[in-house]
Amino acid sequence: MLLPDTVGTGGDSHTRFPIGISFPAGSGLVAFAAATGVMPLDMPESVLVRFKGDTLQPGVTLRDLVNAIPYYAIKQGLLTVAKAGKKNIFSGRILEIEGLPDLKVEQAFELSDSAAERSAAACSIKLNEAPIREYLNSNITMLKWMLSEGYGDPRTIERRIGNMEAWLANPELMEGDADAEYAAVIEIDLADVKEPILACPNDPDDVKTLSEVAGVQIDEVFLGSCMTNIGHFRAAGKLLDAAGTTLPTRMWIAPPTKMDAAQLTEEGYYNIFGKAGARMEMPGCSLCMGNQARVGDNTTVVSTSTRNFPNRLGTGANVYLSSAELAAVAALLGKIPTVEEYMEYATKIDSMAEDVYRYLNFDQIDSYTNAASSVIATA
Numbered sequence: 001m002l003l004p005d006t007v008g009t010g011g012d013s014h015t016r017f018p019i020g021i022s023f024p025a026g027s028g029l030v031a032f033a034a035a036t037g038v039m040p041l042d043m044p045e046s047v048l049v050r051f052k053g054d055t056l057q058p059g060v061t062l063r064d065l066v067n068a069i070p071y072y073a074i075k076q077g078l079l080t081v082a083k084a085g086k087k088n089i090f091s092g093r094i095l096e097i098e099g100l101p102d103l104k105v106e107q108a109f110e111l112s113d114s115a116a117e118r119s120a121a122a123c124s125i126k127l128n129e130a131p132i133r134e135y136l137n138s139n140i141t142m143l144k145w146m147l148s149e150g151y152g153d154p155r156t157i158e159r160r161i162g163n164m165e166a167w168l169a170n171p172e173l174m175e176g177d178a179d180a181e182y183a184a185v186i187e188i189d190l191a192d193v194k195e196p197i198l199a200c201p202n203d204p205d206d207v208k209t210l211s212e213v214a215g216v217q218i219d220e221v222f223l224g225s226c227m228t229n230i231g232h233f234r235a236a237g238k239l240l241d242a243a244g245t246t247l248p249t250r251m252w253i254a255p256p257t258k259m260d261a262a263q264l265t266e267e268g269y270y271n272i273f274g275k276a277g278a279r280m281e282m283p284g285c286s287l288c289m290g291n292q293a294r295v296g297d298n299t300t301v302v303s304t305s306t307r308n309f310p311n312r313l314g315t316g317a318n319v320y321l322s323s324a325e326l327a328a329v330a331a332l333l334g335k336i337p338t339v340e341e342y343m344e345y346a347t348k349i350d351s352m353a354e355d356v357y358r359y360l361n362f363d364q365i366d367s368y369t370n371a372a373s374s375v376i377a378t379a
């Protein structure tokens with residue numbers, strides 16, 4: 001639904017936009033903004049996170065870059081973990097991220113979503129025009145499909161389609177001034193991020209490298225939440241399929257949307273998860289919300305969800321936050337792997353990357369394009 005210049009708000013701290021910018025707020029303020037179209041906002045300062053280098057190191061995923069942000073902020077003395085006298089440069093500020101301009105918009109969301117864990121007021125990510133164009137073209141088809149399915153309000157959806165088409169005809173992207181000043185600048189060289197980084201129990205800021213936590217016994221694994229996209233489920237599925245064994249851990253799987261679940265079912269991944277003994281939950285927030293299913297009391301868990309606050313996933317649970325790829329390996333081994341063990345699996349995924357990390361481009365899926373082509377926009 002978004003355009004690159006959208007300024008929005010929402011009542012969930014994870015109302016984070018992959019393009020445009022959002023300032024989540026309390027429900028009163030959100031209702032005020034919804035009713036009036038404006039909200040009072042003192043524009044905060046920004047913290048710039050600049051990624052340098054062209055390629056991720058082998059086995060390193062975007063989720064590891066999410067965790068690299070607090071990791072490098074701690075190194076620079078801009079963030080502390082202890083609650084007493086806590087220092088957090090991101091708190092209440094805008095997290096501006098640059099240096100990863102070719103991310104797909106779905107991937108960019110993983111970074112902007114995690115701005116909530118930094119207590120940032122908002123997050124912006126500098127992307128090139130190409131991924132945004134791809135995303136809007138896909139969403140136009142999806143919105144037309146929604147019209148064909150009778151979703152409302154049709155005039156609002158049609159207006160949105162019109163705005164997207166207008167942007168595509170005359171694309172313009174906002175960017176920071178060359179001489180912009182920031183509250184702090186954090187530079188992260190991709191060449192220096194050589195292994196996965198996890199958030200440790202039970203604080204999203206308490207980040208450590210895989211080598212520091214390898215060997216911890218794991219009882220349960222949760223693959224899901226708004227931090228995941230369809231590529232993560234394929235990656236986990238490929239690893240489980242190749243292993244061909246039933247899991248020594250209890251693994252929960254909940255894709256973020258019904259459309260992801262349908263696509264994964266069609267591609268045979270639900271079969272693979274079922275055979276491995278994983279438990280499939282209804283698409284959506286699932287365990288991350290903590291009020292649907294919950295992990296066992298006092299268990300040790302690897303999760304791909306957003307935050308590992310005490311008791312959120314389960315009473316007394318110790319929760320590590322990691323990439324889906326690392327979570328799948330932990331599910332298979334019943335422990336947090338060593339770097340060597342992890343890399344063995346990661347190499348397999350790397351070799352299948354093209355097939356695994358594909359996103360839902362609705363303009364390339366027949367069932368959506370056929371329905372969309374029957375819709376005549378009237379706006």
Ligand code: SF4
Nearest residue numbers: 225226285288289306
């Ligand atoms: S998946 Fe978790 S963090 Fe994301 S919106 Fe749902 S409850 Fe919030």
